[in-house]
Amino acid sequence: MLSASSIMYKKIKLLGLLTVLATSLLHAQTDNSPYSRYGLGDVLPSTNIVSRGIGGVSAAYADVITVNFQNPASYSRLKRATFDIGLEVDNRTLKEINPPRKYNSVSPIISYVQLGIPLSTKKNWGMNLGLRPVTRINYKIERLEPFGEGGDSTSTLFEGNGGNYEVYIGTGITIKNLSLGVNIGYMFGNKEYSTKRYILPVDTAYYYPSEHTNTTNLGGLFFNGGLQYTIKVGTKDMLRLGTFGTFKKDFKANRQEIIKTFQQNATTGETDSIDLVSKVSSTGKITFPGSYGVGFMYYKGDKWLIGADFKQAKWSDYRFFGTVDSVQNSWSINIGGQVIPNATSAKSYWGRVTYRAGFSYGRDYVKVIDDLPTWGVNIGFGFPMRPPSYSYQYSIINTAFEFGKRGKNTNVISENYFKISLGLSLSDIWFIKKKYD
Numbered sequence: 001m002l003s004a005s006s007i008m009y010k011k012i013k014l015l016g017l018l019t020v021l022a023t024s025l026l027h028a029q030t031d032n033s034p035y036s037r038y039g040l041g042d043v044l045p046s047t048n049i050v051s052r053g054i055g056g057v058s059a060a061y062a063d064v065i066t067v068n069f070q071n072p073a074s075y076s077r078l079k080r081a082t083f084d085i086g087l088e089v090d091n092r093t094l095k096e097i098n099p100p101r102k103y104n105s106v107s108p109i110i111s112y113v114q115l116g117i118p119l120s121t122k123k124n125w126g127m128n129l130g131l132r133p134v135t136r137i138n139y140k141i142e143r144l145e146p147f148g149e150g151g152d153s154t155s156t157l158f159e160g161n162g163g164n165y166e167v168y169i170g171t172g173i174t175i176k177n178l179s180l181g182v183n184i185g186y187m188f189g190n191k192e193y194s195t196k197r198y199i200l201p202v203d204t205a206y207y208y209p210s211e212h213t214n215t216t217n218l219g220g221l222f223f224n225g226g227l228q229y230t231i232k233v234g235t236k237d238m239l240r241l242g243t244f245g246t247f248k249k250d251f252k253a254n255r256q257e258i259i260k261t262f263q264q265n266a267t268t269g270e271t272d273s274i275d276l277v278s279k280v281s282s283t284g285k286i287t288f289p290g291s292y293g294v295g296f297m298y299y300k301g302d303k304w305l306i307g308a309d310f311k312q313a314k315w316s317d318y319r320f321f322g323t324v325d326s327v328q329n330s331w332s333i334n335i336g337g338q339v340i341p342n343a344t345s346a347k348s349y350w351g352r353v354t355y356r357a358g359f360s361y362g363r364d365y366v367k368v369i370d371d372l373p374t375w376g377v378n379i380g381f382g383f384p385m386r387p388p389s390y391s392y393q394y395s396i397i398n399t400a401f402e403f404g405k406r407g408k409n410t411n412v413i414s415e416n417y418f419k420i421s422l423g424l425s426l427s428d429i430w431f432i433k434k435k436y437d
Contacts, residue, residue, distance in 0.1 A: 049423030053380015054336030055358020072181030332362030376404030
């Protein structure tokens with residue numbers, strides 16, 4: 001039988017391998033998403049890997065070993081301290097209609113890192129500490145155009161990088177059948193847009209290229225809340241209703257615009273400034289939209305569950321230094337469920353595996369000429385790492401697979417995507433206080 005120290009060593013080694021993997025994934029990023037130019041970039045999934053396996057359903061989901069950070073009311077259901085980390089690899093195929101062409105990109109992401117702690121199992125009171133990315137900006141587009149009447153042309157390179165992150169602490173408590181929760185945290189991030197223009201003459205003349213860079217940094221406090229209400233149906237079954245949301249919020253921001261001419265450094269590959277045309281700094285605010293979600297979930301004991309959500313974000317309120325952008329209100333409908341054939345089986349491992357599936361349909365918040373409809377089909381699995389005899393160890397490897405599309409064939413650019421998500425939830429003797437030496 002393995003000792004506690006040997007188990008601890010193996011888990012520390014596993015976390016080390018995950019850290020190396022995550023770092024390698026970040027360096028391997030090759031994403032190129034033109035729609036991330038608008039608003040605050042591509043909005044990343046705001047649910048954990050468990051919820052992604054059931055189509056993103058989360059409003060009424062709660063479990064004793066699952067940290068559902070989208071609805072903090074669920075923290076009150078935690079019965080074991082749980083360390084949870086999520087990773088994702090997003091493979092996209094971009095299709096352009098004029099001219100017809102395709103582009104493939106792969107984007108690895110650390111989805112979240114969080115620690116859920118039951119403050120009092122008797123009083124149904126829990127908390128969570130977490131860090132996650134919220135949005136991401138990453139695109140690189142080149143445009144060739146004729147210049148003048150002598151046959152010269154120009155090459156314009158549009159690039160964007162950045163994103164926003166949340167670090168937060170939350171708590172949830174249950175009073176009778178009603179659970180209440182709140183997250184309080186700090187959002188920070190940046191967005192950097194640059195436009196480089198090169199003149200390509202037909203003769204031997206040389207023109208220094210120009211660069212226009214717009215860099216913005218933002219930061220500020222935020223909070224969001226949620227509630228869940230549980231209705232018992234018989235002795236083991238129950239129906240849970242849930243809702244969560246946040247109000248629109250203004251974040252302080254600093255912006256710097258630089259216009260210059262430059263030349264490419266043959267040694268380093270960096271750009272060396274030749275002539276600084278303009279440099280302007282300013283302060284302002286960025287209005288982040290309010291959002292909400294409502295849903296239900298029916299639990300058939302520990303055998304199966306099924307639920308649905310409706311979610312909406314009011315991006316029509318979004319402002320960037322007082323100006324509007326090509327955005328609109330977004331919404332989604334999420335439906336999904338899961339089955340555990342035999343959660344207490346000591347003989348059949350596959351009987352203890354959780355099988356999940358779901359579907360989502362909605363409208364993206366970016367609107368360029370026309371709406372961008374979205375849909376996705378999900379499946380997921382939860383693989384227990386310990387047999388049920390380990391009463392204090394509920395470590396699980398959660399996986400989710402999603403195939404979907406953003407946009408339609410008549411949009412200027414549409415995206416087909418395939419996401420693979422992996423979550424490691426450790427809830428065992430790491431967090432159990434020693435009773436004997």
